[in-house]
């Protein structure tokens with residue numbers, strides 16, 4: 001029996017609700033395929049701040065470093081909004097990503113056929129469906145540049161610096177080109193090269209990397225246009241590669257085309273198999289503790305973990321199948337329900353998915 005050591009960070013708000021759901025599904029996979037998934041729960045985010053006065057205790061990072069993969073729910077919430085930046089729950093997320101070297105964030109936006117109704121775009125725009133993957137650079141850019149306050153001629157001002165090295169751009173570009181090669185061989189690189197120096201280096205570097213992938217068609221697009229094109233004609237995209245903040249924003253936008261932010265999973269990867277798997281959504285304070293959250297984004301993140309960190313493709317596809325079947329059977333959580341239909345809670349939706357494993 002293979003043993004897999006998984007660090008589990010439930011986090012804040014709906015984090016614990018969706019992580020508990022996903023772990024139930026993973027346990028079912030373990031039973032069926034005879035894998036031993038071992039969990040070590042560690043604190044990060046607001047809950048960790050409350051206990052340790054530190055959103056990312058060193059022990060948490062260390063346990064994550066020593067595990068085979070990390071599952072994370074979500075961090076943050078209004079309770080901690082007035083804290084200084086380095087004490088905020090969100091700082092834990094950045095610390096984990098940087099500390100574990102997870103520079104490549106894969107965010108697949110797939111519209112399940114059964115959810116066409118939940119997609120706000122007209123059927124003729126959606127056509128055959130939607131399957132986009134946003135490859136977001138995760139450990140550079142404005143999230144990690146110098147920030148602070150300084151005196152200007154307009155008075156005291158705050159600043160955040162967007163900075164990218166060529167090497168950081170090269171390694172994320174390679175991830176995206178490799179992925180495009182395995183898919184439709186079309187890659188869109190999104191930047192703001194008409195204004196930002198970091199984007200001009202981005203574009204130049206992506207073009208250089210492209211020389212090693214002559215079979216992939218590379219398109220460049222400015223981020224404002226990309227935001228518009230995503231809802232005008234999403235079919236034109238397959239793999240999108242972009243820097244940290246643009247990827248954050250565009251992936252939330254793409255999630256809505258799949259019906260809800262509650263549907264979008266993610267994998268954060270580095271140089272080895274170890275990854276962190278988390279839903280794209282946040283702690284959803286408005287519905288936290290009510291048992292209403294859609295667990296599918298987290299359950300699909302587990303499917304990504306099985307595929308990318310453990311190389312268990314059949315098990316991963318089994319989860320995808322179970323989710324698809326639940327949706328085909330008409331089961332919906334509140335965020336993807338059509339008018340008049342009954343919405344299932346987190347636990348009920350999880351039970352339906354479990355039955356389909």
Ligand SMILES: NC(=O)c1ccc[n+]([C@@H]2O[C@H](COP(=O)([O-])OP(=O)(O)OC[C@H]3O[C@@H](n4cnc5c(N)ncnc54)[C@H](O)[C@@H]3O)[C@@H](O)[C@H]2O)c1
Nearest residue numbers: 074075076077261262280281282283284286287293294335
């Ligand atoms: N990875 C993370 O941990 C992460 C990601 C995004 C935001 N956050 C943090 O979460 C907090 C709230 O942020 P926000 O409100 O901007 O974004 P959010 O994603 O938490 O919520 C946005 C909206 O989507 C809904 N929603 C989100 N997930 C859902 C789900 N699974 N099922 C049903 N509905 C869902 C929420 O109810 C809310 O109306 C902030 O502190 C933010 O910094 C954390």
Ligand SMILES: CC(C)[C@H](C(=O)O)[C@@H](O)C(=O)O
Nearest residue numbers: 076090093094248280281282
């Ligand atoms: C909470 C925040 C720091 C985070 C990000 O911007 O990366 C979130 O929005 C995400 O998409 O994972």
Ligand SMILES: [Mg+2]
Nearest residue numbers: 248249252280
């Ligand atoms: Mg985000």
